[in-house]
Amino acid sequence: MEYLPICLRLQAVNVLLVGGGKVATRKARLLLRAGAYLTVVAPEVSAELAVLLEQHKGLWLQSRYASEHIKGQSLVIAATPDKAVNAQVHQDAGALGLPVNVVDTPELCSFIFPAIVDRSPLLVAVSSSGHSPVLARKVRRDIEALLPAASGRLAEFAGRMRPLINERIHEEGPRRLFLEEMVDGAVAELVLAGREAEAEKLMREQLADLATLKQGEVYLIGAGPGDPDLMTFKAARLLQRADVVLYDRLVNPAIVDMARRDAERVYVGKRRADHAVPQQDINRQLLELAQQGKRVARLKGGDPFIFGRGGEEIELLFQHHIPFQVVPGITAASGAACYAGIPLTHRDYAQSVRFVAGYLKGNEVRHDWSEFLSETETLVFYMGLVGLGEICTQLQTHGRALETPVALVEQATLPTQKTLVGTLATIEAIVAEAKPQAPTLIIVGNVVRLHRELAWFAEEG
Known part of the structure; x- marks a missing residue:
């Protein structure tokens, strides 16, 4: 392990940032969010950095770096394109025993900035020890995708409830088990959903009767x-x-x-x-x-x-x-239609969509077929593969045109997806020849005409 991850409390701590460009601005955002008293030394600063300093009452010393600038500081960051300046900052900080970071120069760093997932007060830091910041950022994105946005709310809730839990459960083992259940059970889900009053009520009930945890x-x-x-x-x-x-x-x-x-x-x-x-x-x-x-x-x-x-x-x-x-x-209708390039509604073709059960009862698909005659409504039949012939017959019998477009999507959204396209008059024969396997979905309506134009999913059929 090249670095020991440590979280620094920077509220009201003097921090020196040498540099005023884009990289320095990124570091300034983090430092100011952490509550640091920030001093920036640079001949020029970016427009964003100037605004940040004004908003957070930071100090801009409009000059080149000199060794006296480091006095009175507790943390130092160098973010300039000038290697000589960066080396001087590192040397001056080392002489005073101050933690120093020289951006993109690991050999001159006593600490590094990890990639951060911020769900304050919950923080997750990812570091490649300076070897591959791009990889660290990629891992951070993966974690962000998995970690609920409201995780910080859960951390705050747990902090508020901890004194009550400590008062009720004195032994460390049972208390730890209770806390694990709280952050990974029904209480946590209520907090993540924004229902904190209900979460607290449930937690108090669990504390009153610990058997309810079972x-x-x-x-x-x-x-x-x-x-x-x-x-x-x-x-x-x-x-x-x-x-x-x-x-x-x-x-x-x-x-x-x-x-x-x-x-x-x-x-x-x-x-x-x-x-x-x-x-x-x-x-x-x-x-x-x-x-x-x-x-x-x-x-x-x-x-x-x-x-x-x-x-x-x-x-x-x-x-x-x-x-x-x-x-x-x-739902299957949305997934199958999107992957097949068939919008279920379209200003020029369909202004409504209807989901219909297509399975047989006996030898019939039982519906009031007179309701399915609008040419501006898309019909989507679930579980209709076996009943396809009956569906086509009933729609034609009740007045839908023989040339009405029909699509049958097989194995929707999977690499094996296939889309078979025909009309009410032809789709049954097409399906009989292709012999698709469930799951399938049947789409009836003029939106099917857009399949070849809008389909992005590489498929056969």
């Missing part, structure tokens, strides 16, 4: 149409927290693999005429696992509230007072 929770997570990159940050975070994962047939295995390595995985998928686990059994499993004190992630393809039967699953949880969260996912 109660489980269910996360009903929309896994999206397939591409793991389309998962939301919250979905990924809760999936990592779960002790048990129940997942559907339509959930990409790569998404299931995003769960904790030690999490139990339970397949509860269903396909036409083959319900591996009946819906009522899935509902019961969620309840029983939560009652055992486990955190359960229920992964559902697409969005759990759009033909996902999510409402049925949480209804039983609600009846038994089991905490649950619902995380929306990108």
Whole structure:
């Protein structure tokens, strides 16, 4: 380890910055945000730096650097293009035993600036020990994508609650376990959602009866149409927290693999005429696992509230007072349409869109087909592959033109995606020849005409 990461408290601390250009301005932003009393020595400063100094009552000494400038300072940064000046600053600071940073010159630094993820008061610092600042910034961006924007709010909440927790739980071990649950459980989720009053109420209830910490929770997570990159940050975070994962047939295995390595995985998928686990059994499993004190992630393809039967699953949880969260996912219609270059609405073609269940009951797709006749409305049929012929027949019978464009999107958003395009009169034959495999989605309407023009996803078919 070349450097020891240390957080310096700079509020009301005298800091000298030598240089006034773009690099110096970037350093000044950080120093002033940390509350430093900043003195800048430079013949000229950037317009932004001048404004920053004025706003924060900093001092600009409009001159070249001289050794006397360093007196009375506690921290020194050199950010000039002049190597001789930078070397002199390093020498002067070393003589006085002051921490010094010479930008982009690690051999002249006693400390370095890490890349920072700022969720104040929570801070995450990433350093490459000066070897690759670009890599450090890339890692910082990755962390920022995973760390909720409201993490600072959670840190402040934990700080406020700590005296109360210390008063209630005297032993270090149980107190640590309680704090871990607080920042990684239902209380934390309420704080992150901006519901701090509810979070404090729940935390006080847990302190009053520590046995309540054994109660489980269910996360009903929309896994999206397939591409793991389309998962939301919250979905990924809760999936990592779960002790048990129940997942559907339509959930990409790569998404299931995003769960904790030690999490139990339970397949509860269903396909036409083959319900591996009946819906009522899935509902019961969620309840029983939560009652055992486990955190359960229920992964559902697409969005759990759009033909996902999510409402049925949480209804039983609600009846038994089991905490649950619902995380929306990108529904198949949106994912398939976007990747196929078919806008579901378009000023020139469609002013509304309708999502329709397309599966057969008996040998029929049961709908009031007279409602589906508008040429300015896009129809999206879920689960309609087997019922495609019936769908086309009913739309034609009730007045839709034979030349109405139709697209069938197979394996939407995945590398294996294919889009088959035809009309109400031709699409059934096209599909019969291509033999696509579920999951598929059917889009009916004039917006399909834009497929070849707007499709960006490389696909066959």
